[in-house]
Amino acid sequence: MPRAHTYPDPKPGDVILDFVGERRTIADYEAAGGYRQLERALGMSDKDIVDALQASNLRGRGGAGFPTGRKASFLAPPHPRYLVINADESEPGTFKDREIMLRNPHALIEGVLIMSWAIRAAQAFIYIRGEYFTEYEVLVDAVAEARERGWVNRPLPGTDYTPDIVVHRGAGAYICGEETALLASLNGFRGQPTAKPPFPAVAGAYMRPTLLNNVETIATVPAILAMGGEAYAAVGTEQSKGTRVFSLSGPVQRPGNYEMPLTGTFRELIEGLGGGMADGRAMKCFIPGGSSTPALLPEQLDTGLAFEAVQAAGSMAGSGAVIVVDDRTCMVQFGLRVAEFYRHESCGKCTPCREGVPWITSLLRRIEGGEAKDYEIDLLLNVCDRVEGKCLCPLGDACAMPVRSYVKLFREEFEAHVRLGHCPYHDMSPLSSLYPMPKSLLPLVPA
Amino acid sequence: MSERQRPTVPLQGGGEGRLAPGTTQNPDLYERIQVEIAKYPNRRSAIINALRLAQEEYGWCSPEAIGEVSRAIDLSPATCQAVASFYDMFFLQPVGTHIVEVCTNVSCALMGAGEVLGALEDELGIRDKETTPDGLITLRTVECMGACGWAPMVVVNERYQEHFQPEDARALVADLRSRPRTTHGHGH
Ligand SMILES: Cc1cc2nc3c(=O)[nH]c(=O)nc-3n(C[C@H](O)[C@H](O)[C@H](O)COP(=O)(O)O)c2cc1C
Numbered sequence: 001m002p003r004a005h006t007y008p009d010p011k012p013g014d015v016i017l018d019f020v021g022e023r024r025t026i027a028d029y030e031a032a033g034g035y036r037q038l039e040r041a042l043g044m045s046d047k048d049i050v051d052a053l054q055a056s057n058l059r060g061r062g063g064a065g066f067p068t069g070r071k072a073s074f075l076a077p078p079h080p081r082y083l084v085i086n087a088d089e090s091e092p093g094t095f096k097d098r099e100i101m102l103r104n105p106h107a108l109i110e111g112v113l114i115m116s117w118a119i120r121a122a123q124a125f126i127y128i129r130g131e132y133f134t135e136y137e138v139l140v141d142a143v144a145e146a147r148e149r150g151w152v153n154r155p156l157p158g159t160d161y162t163p164d165i166v167v168h169r170g171a172g173a174y175i176c177g178e179e180t181a182l183l184a185s186l187n188g189f190r191g192q193p194t195a196k197p198p199f200p201a202v203a204g205a206y207m208r209p210t211l212l213n214n215v216e217t218i219a220t221v222p223a224i225l226a227m228g229g230e231a232y233a234a235v236g237t238e239q240s241k242g243t244r245v246f247s248l249s250g251p252v253q254r255p256g257n258y259e260m261p262l263t264g265t266f267r268e269l270i271e272g273l274g275g276g277m278a279d280g281r282a283m284k285c286f287i288p289g290g291s292s293t294p295a296l297l298p299e300q301l302d303t304g305l306a307f308e309a310v311q312a313a314g315s316m317a318g319s320g321a322v323i324v325v326d327d328r329t330c331m332v333q334f335g336l337r338v339a340e341f342y343r344h345e346s347c348g349k350c351t352p353c354r355e356g357v358p359w360i361t362s363l364l365r366r367i368e369g370g371e372a373k374d375y376e377i378d379l380l381l382n383v384c385d386r387v388e389g390k391c392l393c394p395l396g397d398a399c400a401m402p403v404r405s406y407v408k409l410f411r412e413e414f415e416a417h418v419r420l421g422h423c424p425y426h427d428m429s430p431l432s433s434l435y436p437m438p439k440s441l442l443p444l445v446p447a
Numbered sequence: 448m449s450e451r452q453r454p455t456v457p458l459q460g461g462g463e464g465r466l467a468p469g470t471t472q473n474p475d476l477y478e479r480i481q482v483e484i485a486k487y488p489n490r491r492s493a494i495i496n497a498l499r500l501a502q503e504e505y506g507w508c509s510p511e512a513i514g515e516v517s518r519a520i521d522l523s524p525a526t527c528q529a530v531a532s533f534y535d536m537f538f539l540q541p542v543g544t545h546i547v548e549v550c551t552n553v554s555c556a557l558m559g560a561g562e563v564l565g566a567l568e569d570e571l572g573i574r575d576k577e578t579t580p581d582g583l584i585t586l587r588t589v590e591c592m593g594a595c596g597w598a599p600m601v602v603v604n605e606r607y608q609e610h611f612q613p614e615d616a617r618a619l620v621a622d623l624r625s626r627p628r629t630t631h632g633h634g635h
Pocket residue numbers: 059060061062063064065066068071086087088089090091174175176177178179180212213214215217218393394395398
């Protein structure tokens with residue numbers, strides 16, 4: 001009954017998804033040159049490795065886009081130090097790390113070993129979200145294979161350094177993707193963020209210096225060593241180098257993960273690789289970087305995929321999750337669904353988020369249900385202002401920013417709800433089955 | 448196991464040896480939790496692993512399960528309960544043998560998750576967050592599972608079923624009902 005999905009073939013220029021089919025076993029990976037970069041790295045000093053990352057100008061693929069080499073160079077010297085891989089992938093719309101782990105787990109493991117060696121990590125932890133059970137099994141098998149080859153739990157050839165990898169499962173909490181919350185969770189506490197400083201580079205896992213990176217970031221490290229930092233940086237724009245895996249979802253012909261050079265555009269991704277809209281629908285807007293990022297309009301499709309290009313267009317590149325919304329969708333319902341997610345995931349530690357995000361949700365629910373007065377749309381924007389930039393961690397912003405963008409771009413839809421006293425899209429919107437109209441209101445809707 | 452001594456680090460906020468070691472009712476579970484503890488620089492990091500093992504054993508994070516975790520990891524039951532209550536995958540109430548989860552986040556909702564949920568509710572005769580009266584199947588909605596490109600997305604006993612359509616509900620429920628009933632664990 002479960003329908004398997006098909007994977008598109010690799011394209012020239014792909015760096016992470018550069019293989020045909022699945023490359024789960026270590027033998028396949030080695031046949032394609034795998035683990036040779038680890039061997040090479042053992043002949044390099046830690047500075048050489050970090051320099052190669054700096055030269056590549058790789059920016060973190062977890063969301064914030066911080067330069068990876070620079071982050072590694074900030075790591076405080078005292079040992080023991082730890083390496084933590086963020087495999088918590090929970091930003092709605094994002095499913096790239098999962099595919100990398102399922103299809104190319106050894107690229108991640110080799111990257112982990114190279115970075116472990118570079119910082120002489122006492123241990124490396126891969127924090128994988130609890131729901132990724134199959135992915136967890138694939139990683140555990142991959143680590144076992146690497147151990148059989150002598151790469152794990154044994155001194156690396158010609159060195160006295162012994163790497164150790166623990167695959168650690170979370171248990172279902174979006175906030176554990178935020179780095180300080182992830183570390184709190186790994187340390188056995190409730191997964192709540194902590195104030196920075198101290199940054200993880202100084203006091204992270206077990207209050208020790210910790211390097212924390214996303215799965216895709218670390219899986220790119222072997223490729224960067226293979227081609228050299230400068231060659232990697234030859235692709236891309238001034239501020240965004242290399243390729244990135246984008247997760248495309250929503251009503252398009254061919255949803256899925258696509259690796260694109262950062263010189264590409266959203267049009268090339270959505271209309272080219274994704275085949276454009278499905279079932280003759282038209283696009284209302286698209287979300288460029290996961291549900292926490294402001295929406296962009298179809299006329300902005302030529303926006304570049306680079307971090308700075310998305311920012312100039314008024315949104316954020318975020319986690320690389322592109323969600324396409326079609327013209328039948330009610331944006332009030334869409335905003336309500338997004339806000340409900342953040343309300344559910346708020347950890348409750350700071351007041352603007354704990355109180356403000358439920359306010360945003362209730363106001364959206366009132367507008368969607370046709371109960372709101374006309375001033376409540378401005379009240380909604382007002383609450384967004386009181387949340388944004390005032391929280392301990394970026395989760396509050398992640399709710400306020402997209403909601404504000406929906407009101408700004410589609411204000412007439414919000415006003416129509418207030419004016420009509422019901423949702424003008426009624427059962428046309430794909431989200432209506434989640435928010436059915438009360439029976440008492442149905443007679444108001446023209447047949 | 449590693450051929451090398453891992454550095455250990457003290458528990459944050461103290462807590463070393465505060466509890467008198469209790470008597471475990473479940474020596475096998477106790478031992479399995481010790482194996483998890485050995486992977487980390489300190490025992491507290493194994494708390495999620497321990498809660499998961501206990502939940503598999505007792506079906507949910509019951510007071511007995513929390514008590515076993517508390518004794519095995521040497522942290523107070525209140526601490527263990529506080530951690531368990533933070534995460535969606537720990538059940539603080541009894542649940543069915545099988546867990547069916549429907550993602551209703553935006554990418555799945557755009558592709559018809561609401562209809563999938565409705566079909567499962569009709570087929571099971573229960574609503575979101577309820578368990579069938581025979582205690583066999585619990586239905587609940589969940590947030591994005593990281594499979595948005597293959598929406599709508601349903602998780603059955605922790606295994607993903609992508610492209611799930613409303614008409615698949617009947618066969619899924621029949622299949623679950625035909626599986627041998629286990630007293631604990633979630634069908635795997
Ligand atoms: C609310 C929130 C959720 C996040 N979720 C994730 C996540 O699921 N995966 C991830 O890699 N980074 C996530 N991040 C970003 C991390 O905090 C961190 O910046 C990132 O993992 C660093 O890795 P990078 O430098 O390789 O990008 C999240 C951040 C916030 C504020």
